[in-house]
Amino acid sequence: MKCLTIREPYASLIKNNLKHIETRSWNTSYRGKLYIHAGVSKLPKNLDHDLQKLVKDLTFSYSEIICECELTDVIYMTKEYVDEIKNNHYEEYICGDFQVGRYAWILKNVKPLNKPIKTKGRLSIWNYYTEEEIFNILKDIEYGWLDKNKKINYEVNDLFQDNYILQSPKEVLKNKVGVCWDQVELERYLFKNTDLEFKTYFIIHYEENYTPTHTFLVYKKDNSYYWLEHSWLPYQGIHKYASLKELLLDVKNKFILDMLDNKYEEDNLCIYEYSKPKYHLNGEDFCEWAENGCQVDI
Secondary structure: OEEEEEOOOHHHHHHOOOOOEEEEOOOOOOOEEEEEEEOOOOOOOOOOHHHHHHHOOOOOOOOEEEEEEEEEEEEEOOHHHHHHHHHHOHHHHOOOOOOOOOEEEEEEEEEEEEEEEEOOOOOOEEEOOOHHHHHHHHOOOEOOEEEOOOOEEOOOOOOHHHHEOOOOHHHHHHHOEOOHHHHHHHHHHHHOOOOOEEEEEEEEEOOOOOOOEEEEEEEEEOOEEEEEEOOOHHHOEEEEEOOHHHHHHHHHHHHHHHHOOOOOOHHHEEEEEEOOOOOOOOHHHHHHHHHOOEEOOO
């Protein structure tokens, strides 16, 4: 969901329906639902006297999303508009920076959140995603791959290893296809817009003629660990575990059962924690990148 960071006391004034116009130096074409995020900056000590009276009974938040609203319009401020607000809506006037040439963002349908969301703020309008929203974005992605000629393929065949290229997250969203390698990079991109701790893993079984692999993302929340899986259809969903070791063992066992048909050599089965690769790697280079990560001993 789109989010806007506003410093206090102005964020809480919006939350409490005391401020309905956010003043900005820049315009936006966006219209629709908007989270209001209270920034990290503490309450200024030099508030206008009338504004101090307006906020004296409010409770303030910092680094939290505190309410949602709708951005319904953006108005360029003329002298007439500024005078209208100052003369007829004085409480609104003292809650913003009303100057000719700035923009008035009209906010309606404000709804405080029952439970504020702790997260860092960002500049401009930014995206905040819950894990469920990330998973819903992934639902639009089919299993497939992009070759070096930018042709979309829906089957992994003999041409895959030499012709595959790793897509960027924006390419995955545009093409609406990706194997697990691509989908994890989209997940990584989306999880950066959360405050959740997350890691990405690469599991591989080394064989002479065929080398099964899988990549997956793990995140931690409230002392539990979660495996978010979309591309591996039998296990699609968000799975909760008490520990990281329990999670990795479960993925390993499912990999052995589903992809190796229980026929494997323990010494040939490895899991690596890997970092963000360069986009547009071919299959061999991507595997090499993942294998240069940190091998996990479970």
